[in-house]
Amino acid sequence: MATLLGACNRVKDSNPQAANVPAEVVQLVKQNYTNPSNMVFTEIVADKIWGVDLQTTEKKVNAAVNKNTIISSYRLAADLPPDSLVNLLNPSVIKGGSFSNYREEEYSWYREGNYGQRLVADYNWQGKTHRFQWGITMLSGQATYTLEMLSAKSRVTSLAEEDMPNPIRNYLSQKGLGFSTGTIFKNDQDENMYQVMVSQNNTFFTLLFNNQHTLIGGSEQPTLLNGVQALPESIRHYLANTPEYKDFVFEGQFARNYKRTYDGVTSYDLCIQKNTGTMYGTQVWFITLDQAGNVLVRSYMGFY
Numbered sequence: 001m002a003t004l005l006g007a008c009n010r011v012k013d014s015n016p017q018a019a020n021v022p023a024e025v026v027q028l029v030k031q032n033y034t035n036p037s038n039m040v041f042t043e044i045v046a047d048k049i050w051g052v053d054l055q056t057t058e059k060k061v062n063a064a065v066n067k068n069t070i071i072s073s074y075r076l077a078a079d080l081p082p083d084s085l086v087n088l089l090n091p092s093v094i095k096g097g098s099f100s101n102y103r104e105e106e107y108s109w110y111r112e113g114n115y116g117q118r119l120v121a122d123y124n125w126q127g128k129t130h131r132f133q134w135g136i137t138m139l140s141g142q143a144t145y146t147l148e149m150l151s152a153k154s155r156v157t158s159l160a161e162e163d164m165p166n167p168i169r170n171y172l173s174q175k176g177l178g179f180s181t182g183t184i185f186k187n188d189q190d191e192n193m194y195q196v197m198v199s200q201n202n203t204f205f206t207l208l209f210n211n212q213h214t215l216i217g218g219s220e221q222p223t224l225l226n227g228v229q230a231l232p233e234s235i236r237h238y239l240a241n242t243p244e245y246k247d248f249v250f251e252g253q254f255a256r257n258y259k260r261t262y263d264g265v266t267s268y269d270l271c272i273q274k275n276t277g278t279m280y281g282t283q284v285w286f287i288t289l290d291q292a293g294n295v296l297v298r299s300y301m302g303f304y
Helices: 023-032 083-089 166-174 233-240
Strands: 037-045 049-055 060-065 070-078 098-108 118-125 128-139 142-150 154-158 178-186 192-200 203-209 215-218 256-262 265-274 283-290 295-303
Touching: 023 037, 023 049, 023 060, 037 178, 049 154, 070 154, 083 142, 166 178, 166 192, 192 295, 215 256, 215 265, 215 283, 233 265
Parallel strands: none
Antiparallel strands: 037 049, 049 060, 060 070, 070 098, 098 118, 118 128, 128 142, 142 295, 154 178, 178 192, 192 203, 203 215, 256 265, 265 283, 283 295
16 A cells, blocks of 8 residues: 555544544554554545554554444554565666655555565656556465565555445446445545446446446456457557557467456456566566547566
């Protein structure tokens, strides 16, 4: 989860209920951290999820909370990550940015993948703030770092449907969809995008909603497309004219090229890969776009 201090609706107080931070949220934080002080609350989802930065007797903490539980918690380790982690980017197509707000995950309500300890920082690249994550895992008996960069400055995943905005909850109910998880991405303009994992008839799939809570992508039955030429011209142009995609292809274990349509909304779910012949050194872009070629969600992953 990237730093939450840059967002709007900040509250710094030991008793900030007057600024629309519910008393139970403040109490929840006080119960879970030893002698918390200098609490700064930031609204992530209106009246549902908050970020909080605080100081305990032992450490500085960056966390996300709802009205009932701690969603995630990070110890602020330093302003900059160690050179050993920064240097892992040297072979990658995303090198050259600057890091800040380095932190170590101490707790997460939801965990995806087998990444062991997760280390996180803000990464300014191409003039925008990205959430950057180092995961430590084992591949073929060898300790391996997974590097992940999101096209958002923060990501928070909740297991509670009530943490989603009411218009999204109403939409899921109208469609007869079950809720599994909801991930909130926040961009540099403090706008949210919601990636909601849903289910219907024992089939799980993802739907995307924008800051206005309007459906913009996803489906339960993707259509496999045969090659780049099957994509709309707008997307082909985007892929061909984005420098960081040079030498990335639709080949490899992560590669995919899907068209998705749900409730009249069409999106494209792509994965392009730069191969080395082994998993080590492999780089991958995961990209979701709309029909006009606008990027909805994008992330980079590398294995080193």
